[in-house]
Amino acid sequence: MKKAVIYASTTGNTEAMANAVAEGVKESGAELVFAQASEADAAEVASCDVIILGSPAMGDEVLEDSMEDFYAGLEPSLSSKKVAVFGSYDWGDGQWLRTWTERLSAAGAVVLNGEGLKAQLTPDEAALAECKELGKIS
Ligand SMILES: Cc1cc2nc3c(=O)[nH]c(=O)nc-3n(C[C@H](O)[C@H](O)[C@H](O)COP(=O)(O)O)c2cc1C
Structure with missing residues (x-):
């Protein structure tokens, strides 16, 4: 089992979530591909059994x-792939994640975590625990 955790983060909040997701992946015994979106290789990510994306x-x-940019390159390869999404926000109600999961479904992906996992600003301990659990998903 190989899982990719690919994320973008401007002030470190989604990065903190990504680090916790990655911990969960390792605890699940899966092989981990971990990268920022700007550095990630779409072909390698598309070859993973589970793809977990954060923004x-x-x-x-x-x-x-x-x-x-990364997601647009990956999207054509997502038919029947298992994908989950997460990210940090502030004042909204999670619309960006709902839009993302709709795009994933339209691309033929199997969305593993409903409308996505969101944390307001810096993730607290409860949010980090949820991130770690997300890493164990399959
Ligand atoms: C330019 C800009 C646009 C943003 N737009 C939204 C938004 O549409 N909805 C929302 O809930 N938060 C919005 N935010 C808040 C960020 O999502 C929030 O600060 C988040 O914690 C940043 O995570 P990061 O540190 O991983 O980049 C915005 C922040 C900035 C700077």
Whole structure:
């Protein structure tokens, strides 16, 4: 089992979530591919059994730019792939993650975690525990 955790983060909040997700992946015994969206290899990510993507809410409820670019490149390879999403936000209600899961479903992906896992600003201990659990998903 190989799991990818790919994220973007501007001030470290989604990065903290990604680190906790990665811990969960390792605890689950899976092989981990871990990278920032700006550095990630879409072909390698597409070859993973589970793909976990993180982005903060930016602009007006959209993905951070480097994740948007990475995701646009990955999207054509997502048919029947298992994907989960997470990220940090502030004032919204999670619309950016709902839009993302809709895009994933439209691309034929199997979304593993409903409308996504969100944490307001810096993830607290409870949020980090949820992130760690997310890493164990399959
Ligand atoms: C330019 C900008 C746009 C943002 N847009 C939204 C938004 O549409 N909805 C929201 O809930 N939060 C929005 N935020 C808040 C960020 O999502 C929040 O600060 C988050 O914790 C950043 O996570 P990061 O440290 O991983 O980048 C925005 C922040 C900035 C700087």
